[in-house]
Amino acid sequence: MILKLIKAREEILYHYSQYSFLPNANKAKIFSHTILNEIEHFSEDENIKKIEIEQDGFNHIFFVKFLEWDTNYFNLSTYKLLYVLYEHRNYAILKKAVNNFVKEFFNKKGTYCFSEIPSEDIFTIQALNEAGFKLVENRLTYYLDLNKYNYERFAVRSANNSDIINLKRVAREMRNDYDRFHAETIFDVKKADEFLATYIEESIKGYSDYVMVPAEKGIPSDAFLTANYQKKDWEYIDEKISKMVLSAVSSETCKGWYLKLISEMAFHLKSIGVNYAFMHPATTNRAVIHTYEKLGCKYGKCVHILTYTL
Template sequence: MGNQVNEALVAARAEKLFFYSPYNFLRQLEVDVQQRLFGTGVAGQYAADPTHQVFEFAEGEDTVQFLYTLLTWDTDFFRAPVYKLFTILFTSATSAATLAAAGTAFRQQLKQQGAAYCFAELPVEDTRVAQALGNAGWRLVETRLTFFHDAVASFNYPRYPVRSAGKDEAAAIGRISAQARNDYDRFHADKWFGDELGDQFLAKYASASVEGYCDDVLVPNEVSLPVDSFLAISDLHQHANSLHTGFSRVVLTAVGPANRGWHLKLVSETVHRARQNGASYVLMTTQATNRAVFRTCEKLGFKLGGSSHVLAWSA
């Protein structure tokens, strides 16, 4: 722990690190900029952040590095030390046995630091990292698909009455999120959290979205219809500025029984909002099990961009 990042290992992993960009499937965006923002640039400068940690494992001529960090907000909420692994660095010559041994050593390092939980979100292209973690006892808790809409300027789906949620509705939005439980999101699929705590986390997250964490939260605005659904949006301003384009990302959405059918309407209005704001892309990530979202994407003209796995370890 405390080692500097090995530049040669970053270079060896450059091809896979590109896929850590959440926009790797948008071919119009510059590869070099995406690498700097999300891939080799992040890995190469990882140790420069004092909250980041580097664990190094050496065996023979092989060196393996784990880049990870303590998540203070999550740690406070769950009242247990929660870590996130960014990635693992190694060369193509590193054997599966060495990676497995490195994974076991990293697991021991986490235990020594008092970690209760550690997770990683890996692009599906990074199979060797997923295999190394699996061999070290990590479990798969969620597989995600990211859809994108790149014809925002010409989007002409029918309009629906929506409005932005007010900050005084934060608690209500939180309750909607908690009650619309999704057994396949990582907070419910991974039983380390437990259903009740998973509900509480998503309620807090949804409330924070209304209170300023997100750029907008859309809710139905139809006469005599109770608000029992919402869709939180981030416009990803920092990424958009760096990549010289405009984004809107669906961060979180939930639909209760009183608003059946409103997922499609809220997503449609998100695309209209992006068009009005001059954005080029709308992004939406969901679980690979969420067939209802697939149908929405098909109807509204979204395309499948990429996929990722969430793996986790707990003490």
């Protein structure tokens, strides 16, 4: 039954892949590896729940994953709604199915769930909205073709453990009021700040493949950019692509260094054979988007972050 439901929504589900924006991509391989293969292995993950809702003769499957680290950090039972599978085009039926899912799943106070849904899945977005899910963030994907990339060079280095205290401070201070953790009203602002500080600490300790900071004389390491190489996917999708993940730049001591770090990370990724780099700016971050476009990045896709709290 699951394969039948996947097939029915294959065109839309493809946009859930983080690589769906790739130009001239092997769509069949990307879908097989990042969507089909993932769903087929859900049964092996004890943190993933499958909630089945039968509505007006149609089956609906909701896959929800328990996030242990987030739960412990925020002291809030945290889940991510990964996919909603169904095979019809009847919005009235879908709306009733989603409402029944909400009633069944959110039956205990202190439960928090979020979902990242591509703009193309407009039916599911509307049904979740009407069932009580709220919009907290709109996020874009921009990408850069590294094969053609060239720009002036800047002095940078890899971050090390001695940078952790300082970079945690920068992460706390350079708050983005429009990311999910700060836009979501149930999170304490200081706790959200500390979450990003913890993220950069863990990134330096090995969670990220590379963390870059300025190395220019007279410039403090008050800026950073992290990257994940994504090498585990390369052979399966026929493309070498990496992700620039988290950044923070002091507006007082490192003005202009966001562009420099993005550019130098592009050169670093290019040096290890990467063909494309991508990043996820919020739609509200016009300065960042302007920087990407100045460096030759192109728009790839848009996703919406929806949340529900009981």
